[in-house]
Amino acid sequence: MNIIELTLLIWLGSMLAGFVGALTGLGGGIVITPLLTIVFGIDIRYAMGAALISVIGTSSGAAAAYVKEGFTNIRIGMFLELATTVGAVVGASAASRLPGSTISIIFGIVLLFSAYASTRSTHSGGQTNGPDHLAGLLKLDSTYPTAQGIQRYHVRGVPLGFSLMFVAGTLSGLLGIGSGALKVIAMDQAMRIPFKVSTTTSNFMIGVTAAASAGVYLQRGYIDPGLTMPVMLGVLMGSLIGARVLPTTRTASLRVVFGIVVVVLAFEMIFHGITGRL
Amino acid sequence: MNQPPTGWTDQRVENIVAALLRAGVTFAGAVVALGGVVFLIRHGRALPEYSRFGGEPPALCTVSGVIRGVTTFRGRNIIQLGLLILIATPVARVAFSAVAFAFERDRMYVGITLIVLTVLLFGLAGGHL
Numbered sequence: 007m008n009i010i011e012l013t014l015l016i017w018l019g020s021m022l023a024g025f026v027g028a029l030t031g032l033g034g035g036i037v038i039t040p041l042l043t044i045v046f047g048i049d050i051r052y053a054m055g056a057a058l059i060s061v062i063g064t065s066s067g068a069a070a071a072y073v074k075e076g077f078t079n080i081r082i083g084m085f086l087e088l089a090t091t092v093g094a095v096v097g098a099s100a101a102s103r104l105p106g107s108t109i110s111i112i113f114g115i116v117l118l119f120s121a122y123a124s125t126r127s128t129h130s131g132g133q134t135n136g137p138d139h140l141a142g143l144l145k146l147d148s149t150y151p152t153a154q155g156i157q158r159y160h161v162r163g164v165p166l167g168f169s170l171m172f173v174a175g176t177l178s179g180l181l182g183i184g185s186g187a188l189k190v191i192a193m194d195q196a197m198r199i200p201f202k203v204s205t206t207t208s209n210f211m212i213g214v215t216a217a218a219s220a221g222v223y224l225q226r227g228y229i230d231p232g233l234t235m236p237v238m239l240g241v242l243m244g245s246l247i248g249a250r251v252l253p254t255t256r257t258a259s260l261r262v263v264f265g266i267v268v269v270v271l272a273f274e275m276i277f278h279g280i281t282g283r284l
Numbered sequence: 285m286n287q288p289p290t291g292w293t294d295q296r297v298e299n300i301v302a303a304l305l306r307a308g309v310t311f312a313g314a315v316v317a318l319g320g321v322v323f324l325i326r327h328g329r330a331l332p333e334y335s336r337f338g339g340e341p342p343a344l345c346t347v348s349g350v351i352r353g354v355t356t357f358r359g360r361n362i363i364q365l366g367l368l369i370l371i372a373t374p375v376a377r378v379a380f381s382a383v384a385f386a387f388e389r390d391r392m393y394v395g396i397t398l399i400v401l402t403v404l405l406f407g408l409a410g411g412h413l
Contacts, residue, residue: 010328013320049337059367063309066373070306078298080381084397087378091403098407106337145392213374214400220371221408225346227339231363232327235320238367242313 009232015238016046020194024064024244027051029257030264031205032124033186033212035061038112040271044278048233050106050113054182055228058216060241061184062090065213066120067242068249069206079148082161082199084172090189090211091218093175098222101180110279113181117272121265123187138162150203167197171211181217182228184212295373297384308373312366319362326359347408375404 019041020034027034035057068217072078088211098254101109141147141161165216186208193204223229343349344364354363382397 007332008329009332010324012332012334012382013324013328046334048334051337059370061328062370062374064313066305066309066370066377069377070302070309080298081393084381084393086401089399089401091407092402095403095407101413114355145390210377214378214404217371217374218404218407221404222407224368224371225410227345229344229364229367230334230340231319231344231360231367232323232332233334234367235316235323235363238316238370239313239320242309269382 012046013232013236016233017043017240020237020240021244021247024060024241024246025248026244026260026264027064027241028068028245028248029255030124030261031254032120032264032268033061033063033184034245035184036117036120036267037271038237038241039182040117040275042233042237043110044271044274049102050110051226051228052230052233054101054109055223056224056234056237058182058220059229059234060238061182061216062213062220063238063242064245065184065209065216068209069213071249071269072206072209075118077150077202078210079146079150079199079203079207080103081144081148082193082197082203082211083145083207083210085144085146086168086193087211087214089168089171090175090178090185091217093172093177094179094215094218095222097176097179097181097217099179100176101182101227102222106178107279109181110275112177114275114277114279116181116183117268117275120187121268121272123191124261124265132257134258138164140164142269148203150200157200159198159203160201161197163196163198167192170196174218175215175218177216178212182219182223184216186212189203215225297380298407301380304376304380305373308369308376312370312373315369316363317366319359319364319366321359322357322362324357371408375401375408378404 020038023037023041038057038060039053042048043050137160141164146161149158174188178185189208189211191203193199194201235281343353344360350361350364350368354365378397378401382394382401385393385397
């Protein structure tokens with residue numbers, strides 16, 4: 007197989023991943039690395055570099071649509087970025103010191119966690135809480151539009167949320183993923199931020215976090231232009247098409263199918279890591 | 285909430301941000317596609333070597349190296365330039381937020397945003413810990 011044929015196949019696979027990722031809300035980036043390593047036999051470091059770049063693309067692409075809806079809380083995002091960007095640089099540095107097999111096993115475990123988290127993603131934080139001192143000090147409380155008009159919300163659990171964000175950032179840099187699932191959990195569950203605000207703010211943060219790791223990846227030679235080109239273009243196009251057809255599509259059964267695919271890929275990654283085939 | 289004294293409402297800032305992001309992603313995608321065409325025309329028939337990690341040559345690992353290669357119209361360097369533009373979109377968004385917070389006279393968040401920006405630039409410089 008020459009470069010043209012491989013590029014075309016990777017482009018199609020990435021487009022499908024981006025499309026399904028947008029429809030299911032899991033994001034396409036998380037299956038890119040397993041797809042490239044297991045199906046195409048590409049070294050995990052090149053795969054992570056390409057996936058990380060595609061994560062920035064989908065985050066910025068989706069954010070352009072999200073910001074107008076008025077859900078994103080830029081103060082929450084920016085404050086938590088303190089934790090995720092530092093974590094990302096630490097994780098990316100650690101990635102270059104760990105063997106590919108170890109990264110593969112960690113990747114598989116995180117995939118399993120993401121699949122599990124996606125099955126219970128419709129939680130919305132109980133908004134019966136009063137103001138929290140630290141959140142007030144950091145001006146994190148805000149409002150968001152709902153069907154019943156503009157609604158106020160209070161943020162709490164700031165130290166726990168901040169710590170979880172450091173972990174999310176570290177995993178992002180270590181594995182070349184967006185860590186969207188963990189970010190949403192940190193905001194939705196630990197900080198009791200309304201679900202819509204959590205998902206859109208998480209999307210904003212994913213791009214910034216990934217940009218922090220991207221420089222490290224670039225300098226370590228993880229980002230191969232010939233490989234990243236079809237991945238980035240494919241995921242971006244797929245996710246834009248997915249976002250467009252999302253309002254008119256029933257995604258319940260698709261989520262189940264995609265969840266199963268993710269679980270299979272997770273065990274493959276762990277198996278490949280243990281047998282040292284990557 | 286502290287209302288900004290000028291016309292810098294949150295909504296207006298967000299609209300500019302949306303336009304900024306869309307333009308950045310579109311431009312990056314176009315540059316990557318252009319570089320991809322050049323790359324495939326020149327090297328498409330070669331055999332890929334992605335299964336073993338060898339790292340990338342210095343010309344593709346640093347901002348200055350990428351730009352030098354673009355001036356000689358090398359496909360791989362043009363792709364890499366497009367990827368750098370893509371990486372720059374969230375960085376630009378953070379920088380823009382710092383300005384917006386400054387207009388809102390929110391010193392605490394100007395500080396927080398500048399720290400985030402510093403970490404981002406540290407990462408882009410290679411992030412050697």
